[in-house]
Amino acid sequence: xxxxxxxxxxxxxxxxxxxxxxxxxxxxxxxxxxxxxxxxxxxxxxxxxxxxxxxxxxxxxxxxxxxxxxxxxxxxxxxxxxxxxxxxxxxxxxxxxxxxxxxxxxxxxxxxxxxxxxxxxxxxxxxxxxxx
Numbered sequence: 001x002x003x004x005x006x007x008x009x010x011x012x013x014x015x016x017x018x019x020x021x022x023x024x025x026x027x028x029x030x031x032x033x034x035x036x037x038x039x040x041x042x043x044x045x046x047x048x049x050x051x052x053x054x055x056x057x058x059x060x061x062x063x064x065x066x067x068x069x070x071x072x073x074x075x076x077x078x079x080x081x082x083x084x085x086x087x088x089x090x091x092x093x094x095x096x097x098x099x100x101x102x103x104x105x106x107x108x109x110x111x112x113x114x115x116x117x118x119x120x121x122x123x124x125x126x127x128x129x130x131x132x
Contacts, residue, residue, distance in 0.1 A: 020117040028104035033088065034112075036076055038068035038095045059093075068095040083109040 026032070042065050057065075073090055076097045080087050085101040106112050 022117055026103045028102060028107065030103045031100055032103050032106055033098060033100045034106060034110065036097045036099065038072045038076070038097070040066045040095060041069050042066060063093040066095075067092040073097060079109075085109070 068091075070092055073092055077087060077090060079085075080097070080099050083101075083105060085099040085105060088098040088100055090097045101109075
């Protein structure tokens, strides 16, 4: 298959929330939703520091410069289709692709380990961590 080689991207790891407790492993038949955040076309814009006039940027210009590369979106979409994941949303300006599938598929194809954690409040949160 085309996507057999995996690379862990620096900074892509997620940690559980502070003071959260492990509740249970996730049921591999549960349907889960994952947001894949893509790199921008160019470095993030610098904040205005007051040195000179501020120039407003039109949405189309901002989207072109700082949105995701369409080739990156196409690559993620091909990956999702190859592994039978469902694309919920795909947005170059937002630099994201949202996919759903079974927890088993996400574990197998995205190399994630899943667990349910509980933090402050009554809600249970499902967390994912990339296996290192």
